[in-house]
Amino acid sequence: MTRPLQAIIDTGALRHNLDVLRQQAAHSRILAVIKANAYGHGLAIAADALAQADGFAVASLEEALQLRQLGVECTILLLEGVFEASEILACSEHRLAMVIHRHEQIEWLRAARLKQPVEIFLKLNSGMNRLGFTPETYHQAMAEVRAIAAVSHITQTSHFASADEADGIEAQMAVIHAAFSAHAHPASLANSAAVFRYPESHRDWVRPGISLYGGSPFADTPAETLGLRPVMTLHSRIIAVQTLQPGQALGYGGDWVAQHPTRIGVVACGYADGYPRHAGSGTPILVNGQRTRTLGRVSMDMLFADLSCVQGAQCGSPVTLWGDGLPVEQVAQAAGTINYELLCARAQRVPERII
Numbered sequence: 001m002t003r004p005l006q007a008i009i010d011t012g013a014l015r016h017n018l019d020v021l022r023q024q025a026a027h028s029r030i031l032a033v034i035k036a037n038a039y040g041h042g043l044a045i046a047a048d049a050l051a052q053a054d055g056f057a058v059a060s061l062e063e064a065l066q067l068r069q070l071g072v073e074c075t076i077l078l079l080e081g082v083f084e085a086s087e088i089l090a091c092s093e094h095r096l097a098m099v100i101h102r103h104e105q106i107e108w109l110r111a112a113r114l115k116q117p118v119e120i121f122l123k124l125n126s127g128m129n130r131l132g133f134t135p136e137t138y139h140q141a142m143a144e145v146r147a148i149a150a151v152s153h154i155t156q157t158s159h160f161a162s163a164d165e166a167d168g169i170e171a172q173m174a175v176i177h178a179a180f181s182a183h184a185h186p187a188s189l190a191n192s193a194a195v196f197r198y199p200e201s202h203r204d205w206v207r208p209g210i211s212l213y214g215g216s217p218f219a220d221t222p223a224e225t226l227g228l229r230p231v232m233t234l235h236s237r238i239i240a241v242q243t244l245q246p247g248q249a250l251g252y253g254g255d256w257v258a259q260h261p262t263r264i265g266v267v268a269c270g271y272a273d274g275y276p277r278h279a280g281s282g283t284p285i286l287v288n289g290q291r292t293r294t295l296g297r298v299s300m301d302m303l304f305a306d307l308s309c310v311q312g313a314q315c316g317s318p319v320t321l322w323g324d325g326l327p328v329e330q331v332a333q334a335a336g337t338i339n340y341e342l343l344c345a346r347a348q349r350v351p352e353r354i355i
């Protein structure tokens with residue numbers, strides 16, 4: 001028997017979530033963010049299921065070229081642009097759009113001898129202080145890219161730091177409005193949180209990521225409330241059952257000690273699969289479809305589930321680590337992290353099963 005751990009990818013849920021986003025941002029085009037192996041779901045699977053998106057956004061030239069090799073014809077945007085001058089030729093050849101966020105990228109563009117012009121997204125740093133031209137240098141950068149013959153099309157872009165939090169986007173929107181209204185070019189601003197919470201940010205292109213995969217961008221709002229369905233279910237089985245007597249300790253470090261006789265299931269899933277090692281005793285988990293809790297420390301290949309209250313649990317019983325029936329947000333919270341990190345961390349050794 002092969003190791004029972006699988007990432008079940010529900011492509012119907014991907015399509016459903018894209019529809020939900022279309023309804024939310026009915027007047028915008030959708031740039032589906034599929035960087036980081038489509039947030040751990042598999043680039044090819046996601047690109048295929050999201051074929052109705054208007055474009056795709058990725059973090060590297062490698063990902064973009066993979067998409068072209070898969071036959072993707074629509075807009076592909078490099079969210080961080082090119083990392084060196086030589087990548088610009090490939091962008092021209094493969095019709096890849098690039099973010100331009102610092103001055104050296106403009107110089108590379110000006111110096112490049114391109115057969116076909118390229119599309120760019122000029123990025124404003126409106127307060128996140130990660131990428132982009134400051135409001136003081138933005139207009140000069142715009143003038144420079146407009147003067148380059150090899151630039152075919154310009155979109156103005158910026159990114160929100162707190163669209164999912166109480167701070168919101170107001171301060172950044174003021175900076176964006178002041179800078180963008182000086183130029184008659186289309187705009188792209190919204191991540192998932194802004195798509196749901198701030199219609200005024202939708203503009204020409206929205207850039208949802210986590211919500212496509214059925215994750216909530218908000219700490220206080222379950223994905224289900226937003227109408228989203230989980231795409232990845234991390235599924236495994238019980239591979240051994242132990243009965244601990246009072247005083248007996250469990251796993252590495254013996255962190256958890258039985259107070260009463262306790263049946264424990266050993267689950268084939270560990271931190272080398274991407275399950276968070278920081279998820280302590282009490283993290284929710286489903287065994288036989290019933291909600292229970294993990295116990296003790298997560299090992300590299302295995303973890304423990306409390307079977308005391310689970311009916312019919314035995315070797316071979318199905319286990320859901322997260323996904324259908326157990327929102328990944330709940331596991332993330334128990335591990336002190338966010339859904340994004342858990343989905344992206346799915347290890348290569350965990351095979352996908354597409355449904």
Ligand SMILES: *Cc1c(COP(=O)(O)O)cnc(C)c1O
Pocket residue numbers: 033079159190191192193207208209210211217
């Ligand atoms: C990752 C990313 C997104 C997607 O954000 P979500 O919160 O996953 O919707 C959008 N824009 C940029 C620039 C990004 O880096």
